[in-house]
Amino acid sequence: MSDIWPIVLIVASNILYQICAKSVPKDMDVMASMTVTYLVGAVCSGLMFFAMNRTPHLLQECSKLNAAPILLGISVVGLEVGYIYAYKVGWPVSIASTVQSAFLAVALIFVGALLYNETITPQKVIGVMICLAGLYLINR
Template identity: 60%
Template sequence: MTAYFLPVALIVVSNIIYQIAAKSVPSTLNPFASMIITYAVGTVVSVMLYFLFNKGGNLLQEYQHLNWAPFVLGIIVVGLEVGFIYAYKAGWPVSTLSIVQSAFLAVALIVVGCLLYSEAITWNKIVGIVFCVIGLVCINQ
């Protein structure tokens, strides 16, 4: 049970801190300059955690298993980070930006799940989409 919920808790706590940090990036700092520091720190932390959790690990051996995904993630994650920073610079409140983007994302991922992974679109998912749309209408009033 812990292995099931612990990653979700990590995501939620990390996302809360992420949103606070993204909103706190100085408005005078270019978002891409901010990303250079962000990813330099992320690289150092990732290397440290890799060796902490993989005693005697070999990064070169790990990289033999690479495919396209980490490269695309590297590009896309910059879009995510910079998108949030620009949205906060444009005046989005921290209390609504994440909710709005999550609602759109949830609906889009239902379609992606169906088209790319043959996941069923159930009545529960349709009701969820309706609630997302209702939520978006309510939050933007």
């Protein structure tokens, strides 16, 4: 069970995320919404950092910084802005997430092979074909 909780957290958070992204007022500027989102996120992250560490030394942790957290921040903004705009232009919540997930699954097979030496197996190729067939069917 200890291996499952992160996936449960991701799924539950993603459900709330999709509902909230779809609920951003259409007449609200996306970047204003993002500013509030990240202020709340920064406060929550800071509180959790201090609550979860017996001897929290934020500056000491920041000294370990590499490009990954910076690029992660940029990518998360891209994800959120993309979803909010997708919903503003009319994508259904049930379709937008499914379409991006299928494309992401296909792309990550190649990313895994190129960057992490993961093997592309016949089963993965079949999975790619199923994802693409699913995209075709869901968009009909």
